[in-house]
Amino acid sequence: MSQKILALVEASSLxxxxxxxxxxxxxxxHTRILEGEKERVQIFNGVVIAQSGSGSxxxxxxxxxxxxxxxxxxFPLHSPKIAKVEVKRSGVSRRAKLYYLRDRVGKSVRLRxxxxxxxxxxxxxxxxxATKKAAASKS
Numbered sequence: 001m002s003q004k005i006l007a008l009v010e011a012s013s014l015x016x017x018x019x020x021x022x023x024x025x026x027x028x029x030h031t032r033i034l035e036g037e038k039e040r041v042q043i044f045n046g047v048v049i050a051q052s053g054s055g056s057x058x059x060x061x062x063x064x065x066x067x068x069x070x071x072x073x074x075f076p077l078h079s080p081k082i083a084k085v086e087v088k089r090s091g092v093s094r095r096a097k098l099y100y101l102r103d104r105v106g107k108s109v110r111l112r113x114x115x116x117x118x119x120x121x122x123x124x125x126x127x128x129x130a131t132k133k134a135a136a137s138k139s
Contacts (some may be wrong), residue, residue: 010056015078019085020058023048024093024111029062029075030083041083044073047111048090049098063101065109070102090114 021027029030030046046064053059058077063070075082091111092105 003070007055013056013078019087021048021085021087022090022093023096023098024091024114025053025087026089027062028086028088029073030086031075032081032083046071047089047098047101047109049101050096051128063098090116100115 025048026046027048028043030041030043033040033042044062044064046062048060049063050059050061051058056078059074060077061072061074063072065071083086090113093111098111
């Protein structure tokens with residue numbers, strides 16, 4: 001009974017249009033900031049290194065390098081303070097959490113870019129070809 005009530009309360013605070021992004025993507029997070037009477041939008045750009053939680057408690061962590069120092073910030077996905085999340089670049093990652101990027105500096109921080117626009121013919125050319133020796137050893 002109490003789980004159903006919690007689900008109803010949570011449903012009212014969820015966003016209808018949730019931005020689609022994945023771990024390893026480079027994103028711009030537009031956050032609303034109140035300064036006295038004025039409201040402005042500040043952009044935090046970086047790589048998504050983690051996602052956690054579910055429902056209204058879902059969070060994502062964005063990491064970027066500022067003046068040679070790593071800065072991480074956790075954002076609640078369904079917060080009204082987040083105006084929008086723009087995906088700038090999709091990165092290839094084979095892990096759920098990219099905490100290993102914390103130890104890296106320079107070019108080694110970059111991830112390979114996910115390429116969806118590659119035609120099938122080009123993908124076949126890049127695939128490793130079977131040699132005569134490999135074919136003979138299989139049979």
